[in-house]
Amino acid sequence: MRKKLIAGNWKMHGTLASVSALSHVLLQSVSSTGDTSLVVFPTSIHLQSVSEILKDSPIAFGAQNFYPEDSGAFTGEISAPMIHELGCRYVLVGHSERRQLFGESDNLIAKKFLAAQTAGLTPILCVGETREERETEQTEQIIRDQLAFVLAEVGLAAFENCVIAYEPVWAIGTGLTATPDQAQAVHLFIRHWLSRHNERIAQKVQILYGGSVKSVNAGSLFAMPDIDGALVGGASLLAEEFLAICKAAG
Numbered sequence: 721m722r723k724k725l726i727a728g729n730w731k732m733h734g735t736l737a738s739v740s741a742l743s744h745v746l747l748q749s750v751s752s753t754g755d756t757s758l759v760v761f762p763t764s765i766h767l768q769s770v771s772e773i774l775k776d777s778p779i780a781f782g783a784q785n786f787y788p789e790d791s792g793a794f795t796g797e798i799s800a801p802m803i804h805e806l807g808c809r810y811v812l813v814g815h816s817e818r819r820q821l822f823g824e825s826d827n828l829i830a831k832k833f834l835a836a837q838t839a840g841l842t843p844i845l846c847v848g849e850t851r852e853e854r855e856t857e858q859t860e861q862i863i864r865d866q867l868a869f870v871l872a873e874v875g876l877a878a879f880e881n882c883v884i885a886y887e888p889v890w891a892i893g894t895g896l897t898a899t900p901d902q903a904q905a906v907h908l909f910i911r912h913w914l915s916r917h918n919e920r921i922a923q924k925v926q927i928l929y930g931g932s933v934k935s936v937n938a939g940s941l942f943a944m945p946d947i948d949g950a951l952v953g954g955a956s957l958l959a960e961e962f963l964a965i966c967k968a969a970g
């Protein structure tokens with residue numbers, strides 16, 4: 721039985737005061753989240769403060785971004801070992817905002833996936849199609865290509881310690897959510913794709929749904945057999961909403 725995981729992507733939001741306050745509220749309420757795992761992703765500059773609040777707590781924290789070299793002349797970047805040293809457990813890899821706004825290629829994404837694991841972090845690999853790709857019935861092809869690129873670079877064993885997030889690009893930050901049936905169909909496709917390589921890994925990997933998840937739609941998404949939680953953007957900045965989503969998971 722896969723445990724549910726709820727991840728909050730705080731993106732480039734908040735102040736030191738507001739993210740600290742949010743972390744404290746989550747910490748105080750965490751006992752009411754049951755058997756669900758929680759992780760939050762503050763900005764890199766807020767990570768140190770959030771780590772001090774959440775360290776040794778049941779709420780994990782992670783980084784939204786990093787560069788896949790351990791150290792060197794990479795002005796402005798942070799590395800996976802630096803993130804790990806802070807106590808992070810997870811990193812986001814392949815988020816559509818990084819793919820689209822910052823031109824991250826499949827090649828860079830595969831390198832980041834590998835660098836994260838090498839540093840002892842669990843990558844949450846985001847995949848998803850655009851609206852046009854869905855409308856032209858390319859969804860499965862796009863997801864398969866995004867996964868296959870990483871697989872070719874890192875090998876199957878690397879999928880043992882990762883989380884996959886299905887995030888239709890048309891649903892991120894738009895208020896549009898995939899219906900539970902639409903999301904389940906893609907999650908099942910991903911699990912079948914994994915099971916063609918290794919059934920045990922396919923059954924083990926948590927597959928999260930992301931795209932305008934809110935407390936009102938979370939329950940019906942989590943009722944689907946292959947949806948193992950959510951990657952939540954906007955709603956994760958509101959403590960009550962985020963906690964209600966966590967509660968819906970379990």
Ligand code: PEP
Nearest residue numbers: 892893930931932953954
């Ligand atoms: C995200 O940032 O991954 C996301 C799913 O955002 P939102 O929940 O705001 O759509």
